[in-house]
Amino acid sequence: MKPFNRRVEKVLAWIANVILIVLTAVLTYGSFFKISVLKDNQEFLNLFKQEIAKNPNGINLSAEQIIDYTIQGLKMYSVLLIVLVVVALLATFLMKKRILSAILFLLLAIVVAVSTAGLLVPVYIFYFIVAIMLFVRKERPEEYQETVNYL
Structure with missing residues (x-):
């Protein structure tokens, strides 16, 4: 009989991890290095002030604020996304400890679904599927595996 492996769970987890890592890298790069350029751009600031003046709606903050x-x-x-990536990688590498990894994937699925307001559907669906598969698929002990004799 073939040895038990968790190839499907690992593939689904790594697909979701790669999507989450790419999104985190893009958002982190943009928020820490590129978006502050908008604050220094006087043309953008003037346009933003004009748009706020057109439609105030009770906003008591300035454009800069x-x-x-x-x-x-x-x-x-x-x-938050960096922390989620670290937990996702930890859950993926701890897949030998089935229940711990399943709980981490389930928590990841819930937090990603709530924090992204449903935008990262493939990521949290894959994490949820991996969690369910880790809970359900159990490795059978050697003594219960049947052997086939053709003699």
């Missing part, structure tokens, strides 16, 4: 809060929010979201 809104941009600062947006930049800080994106940085915090980037840090």
Whole structure:
């Protein structure tokens, strides 16, 4: 009988991990290095002030404050995604410990679904499927595996 392996779980987990890593890298690079350029761009700032003046809707913040809060929010979201990537890699590498890894993948699926407001559907669906497969598929002990004799 073939030895038991978790190839399907590993493939699904790595597909979701790669998508999450790429998104995290792009968002982190943009929020820490590129978005602050918008704050220094006077043309963008003037256009943003004009748009706020057209439609105030009770906003008591200046354009600079809104941009600062947006930049800080994106940085915090980037840090959250970095933590999720670390936990995802930890869960993937700990797949030998089936229950611990399944719990981590289930928590990842919930946190990714809530924090991305459903935008990363493939990532949290794959994490959820991997968690369910880790809970359900059990390795049978050697004494219960049947042997086939053709003699």
